[in-house]
Each structure stands twice: as structure tokens, then as C-alpha cells.
Amino acid sequence: MSIKDKMRPLFRTLDGGLFSEKAGKADVGDAVSKLQAEGGTLMCWADPFYPDRVIPQKVLERSVEVIQQGIACHYTPPIGNADLKEVIAKKIERDNHIKVDPQRNIIINPGSDVGLYFAMTPFIEPGDEVLVHDPSYPSNFLDPQLLNGVVVKVPTYEEDNYRLRVEEYEKRVTPKTKMVLLSSPNNPTGRVFTREELTELSEFIIKHDLICVCDQAFEDTVFPGHEMVTMASLPGMWERTVTVCSCSKGMALSGYRVGYIFANDVIMDAMYATAVNIQGAANTMVQMAMIPAYEDTSFIKEYVAEQDFRRRYAYEKFNAVPGVSMALMESGFYGWVNVSRLGDSSEITAYLAEEAKTLVNDGKFYGDQGDGHLRIIYGVFADRQKSLDGIDRLCAALAKRAAQLGITE
Numbered sequence: 001m002s003i004k005d006k007m008r009p010l011f012r013t014l015d016g017g018l019f020s021e022k023a024g025k026a027d028v029g030d031a032v033s034k035l036q037a038e039g040g041t042l043m044c045w046a047d048p049f050y051p052d053r054v055i056p057q058k059v060l061e062r063s064v065e066v067i068q069q070g071i072a073c074h075y076t077p078p079i080g081n082a083d084l085k086e087v088i089a090k091k092i093e094r095d096n097h098i099k100v101d102p103q104r105n106i107i108i109n110p111g112s113d114v115g116l117y118f119a120m121t122p123f124i125e126p127g128d129e130v131l132v133h134d135p136s137y138p139s140n141f142l143d144p145q146l147l148n149g150v151v152v153k154v155p156t157y158e159e160d161n162y163r164l165r166v167e168e169y170e171k172r173v174t175p176k177t178k179m180v181l182l183s184s185p186n187n188p189t190g191r192v193f194t195r196e197e198l199t200e201l202s203e204f205i206i207k208h209d210l211i212c213v214c215d216q217a218f219e220d221t222v223f224p225g226h227e228m229v230t231m232a233s234l235p236g237m238w239e240r241t242v243t244v245c246s247c248s249k250g251m252a253l254s255g256y257r258v259g260y261i262f263a264n265d266v267i268m269d270a271m272y273a274t275a276v277n278i279q280g281a282a283n284t285m286v287q288m289a290m291i292p293a294y295e296d297t298s299f300i301k302e303y304v305a306e307q308d309f310r311r312r313y314a315y316e317k318f319n320a321v322p323g324v325s326m327a328l329m330e331s332g333f334y335g336w337v338n339v340s341r342l343g344d345s346s347e348i349t350a351y352l353a354e355e356a357k358t359l360v361n362d363g364k365f366y367g368d369q370g371d372g373h374l375r376i377i378y379g380v381f382a383d384r385q386k387s388l389d390g391i392d393r394l395c396a397a398l399a400k401r402a403a404q405l406g407i408t409e
């Protein structure tokens with residue numbers, strides 16, 4: 001029997017996943033390193049200001065201090081440093097409107113990707129169905145399967161700006177449904193789900209006695225005029241929601257690999273008990289350095305203001321290209337651009353790599369509803385002009401393609 005045959009059937013099919021050599025498949029794979037080596041532009045990494053140095057001075061200073069003090073070479077508990085959890089609890093109270101016990105309701109993760117997987121782990125049994133809105137973050141479609149669960153996609157539609165339609169959830173619920181998985185705000189559409197939508201969805205979740213795993217990785221980058229509503233704060237939801245957060249996006253500290261989960265005591269007991277098995281402790285130096293970041297989060301406001309400028313610029317520029325359209329993003333630092341009139345989105349992704357020397361993400365990786373779309377990270381580079389130049393280059397290449405196809409409006 002070959003090694004592969006000894007694997008679980010799902011793992012036999014994965015073939016390198018995002019890291020496979022197949023061009024165009026990756027947002028982190030070989031196509032990236034190849035284009036980077038050739039001096040191209042990456043607008044495919046959901047990493048704010050990449051690759052430039054952007055770190056709050058106090059975080060930098062604390063990082064160095066902790067290393068010099070000689071404590072960075074030791075573990076923290078696998079559930080996280082107690083002082084960090086204290087300051088995070090204050091943020092949760094302020095931003096998420098939930099009062100948590102820092103030492104009972106929070107666990108620090110080495111990044112929210114593992115946090116997301118961990119959040120589902122206590123609940124998914126073989127064959128359990130997980131409702132995942134489509135389009136959404138690609139891990140949402142694989143994580144439940146890694147746990148032997150079944151993903152059931154729930155479509156959302158561009159025509160109403162990807163509103164969560166409870167009737168679509170109702171159509172797909174079965175006795176095997178265990179969980180609703182939500183990216184809120186949503187990557188890649190940038191939707192900030194309204195209180196009304198989330199309330200309706202929460203009523204559905206309660207009615208069918210489901211668990212909600214809510215990924216709020218982008219909660220800090222929400223633009224004025226949109227209310228960030230935390231699912232766990234809605235009536236009846238604290239009892240059944242696991243919320244996953246990250247310092248990667250809003251704080252632009254992706255390389256620090258710190259995320260956290262908050263949930264009620266019963267759920268946390270299961271997580272605290274298995275933390276060492278599933279995730280281990282996050283890096284000590286970064287946990288300590290994150291304390292001043294959470295003590296004063298005012299730097300996030302500056303980042304949001306910068307991304308606000310860029311999203312408006314992108315909105316204007318992409319919508320001016322014949323055959324191309326996008327909504328004004330409500331959160332995040334990327335655009336979700338409809339290029340379906342110009343052809344297949346995989347082909348256009350490859351065309352832009354060649355013509356504009358810029359890598360963007362093919363919308364197909366975000367679900368069936370992503371077909372015909374590109375995700376374009378304009379949050380790259382600290383230098384605003386470089387980012388705007390990247391947008392201009394993409395627009396010029398798309399306009400050229402539109403002209404070749406005879407599309408004029």
C-alpha cells in the first residue's frame with residue numbers, strides 16, 4: 001500500500017493545496033515567489049502594507065526589551081499570557097460589547113487560522129454539516145472537511161451586495177446540520193453584515209439549535225457608516241458562539257502570529273483542555289509585545305483612514321474601466337471586482353500577471369459565487385502612491401482587454 005493510500009481520502013486529494021506548483025492556484029505559492037523574483041507587484045496577500053516596515057514603535061520596543069530580558073526564550077501557558085488576556089478583555093468589552101472573564105473566556109492562538117480550525121474542533125463529528133456562506137474565506141470550505149465534517153455552501157448574491165438570506169439557510173438545513181460558519185466582516189466581499197441580517201441569522205441558529213463560529217479577523221477595519229456587530233453579543237448567542245479574532249489585519253501585525261478566541265466557560269473548558277494538543281503556546285515575545293498594542297489601539301484608526309482613501313480611489317478607477325464593476329468596500333483593504341464581462345477570472349488573473357506584472361486573487365477560490373471576480377489587495381505598501389500606481393496598472397491592463405473585446409461601457 002502506498003503512503004498516499006494510507007491517508008484519509010480527503011488528504012490524498014489535496015496535492016499541495018495553495019502551495020501546489022499549478023500556476024494561478026496560489027495566493028501564497030510558487031506563482032508569488034516567481035513574480036516577486038521578477039520584480040512584479042503582489043496585490044494578492046491579505047497583509048496590510050506588505051512588504052514595508054510598519055510597526056508601532058511601542059510594539060517594536062517591547063519586542064526588543066522582552067528578548068533582551070531573556071524571558072522570550074520560555075513558554076507561556078498554551079492558553080496564553082494572562083496579562084495579554086487582561087488587555088484583550090478590555091478591547092472585547094469596548095468593541096464587541098461583551099464582558100468576559102479574561103482568564104476563563106479567552107484563549108490566545110498562534111494566529112487566527114489555527115484559531116478557526118480549533119474553534120470547530122470540539123463540535124464537528126463525522127458527517128456533521130456546516131453551513132458556509134459563499135463567497136467567503138477559502139479556509140471555511142476546507143476546515144470542516146479536515147474534521148470529517150461536510151460543507152454546505154449557502155449562496156449570497158452580488159445583486160443585493162451579498163446579503164445573508166436566511167431563506168437560503170433554511171433551504172439547506174437538515175437534521176445533520178451542526179454549525180453556521182461566518183466570516184464577519186466577510187473576506188472577500190468586504191461586507192459588514194448589518195444588525196438586522198445578523199439578528200435574523202441568529203434567530204435561525206437558535207431555532208435549529210446550532211453552533212456559530214464567527215471569524216472576525218477584519219473587525220478592526222470597518223469604514224465609517226457601517227456598524228460592526230458581534231454575533232456573540234446578540235440575544236441567545238453567547239451560549240452558542242465561538243468568536244475568532246486576529247492582530248494580523250487591523251493592527252497590520254500579521255507576522256507576529258497572534259489571534260484569540262473568546263467564548264463561554266463550557267466551550268472554553270474544552271479548548272483549555274486541548275490547547276496543548278492542538279495549538280501549543282503562541283510565541284512568548286510577540287504575546288508580550290502585543291500588550292502595549294492592545295492597551296492603546298489608536299494606531300488602528302490611522303490605518304483605517306489610509307485604507308479608506310485607497311478603497312475610494314479603487315472604487316472610482318475600477319468602475320471607470322469598461323466592462324468592470326465593483327461596490328464600495330465596507331471593510332478590509334481589498335477590492336472585490338467583477339470582471340465577468342471580460343472573460344474567465346482564472347484567465348484574467350493570468351493575463352494581469354503577464355500584462356501588468358501584478359498578481360491578484362482569482363475569485364473562484366472564494367466559492368462558487370466568486371467566479372468572474374478578482375480580489376485585489378490595495379492595502380499593500382506603506383507608500384500610498386505605490387498602491388495607487390498598482391491600481392492604475394491593473395486598470396490600464398483591464399481597459400486594454402476590454403478594448404480588444406470591443407467593450408466600450
Ligand SMILES: Cc1ncc(COP(=O)(O)O)c(C=O)c1O
Nearest residue numbers: 046111112113137187217246248
Ligand atoms: C477571514 C480571515 N480569517 C482568518 C485569517 C487568518 O489570519 P491570521 O492567521 O493571520 O490571524 C485570514 C487571513 O487572510 C482571513 O482573511
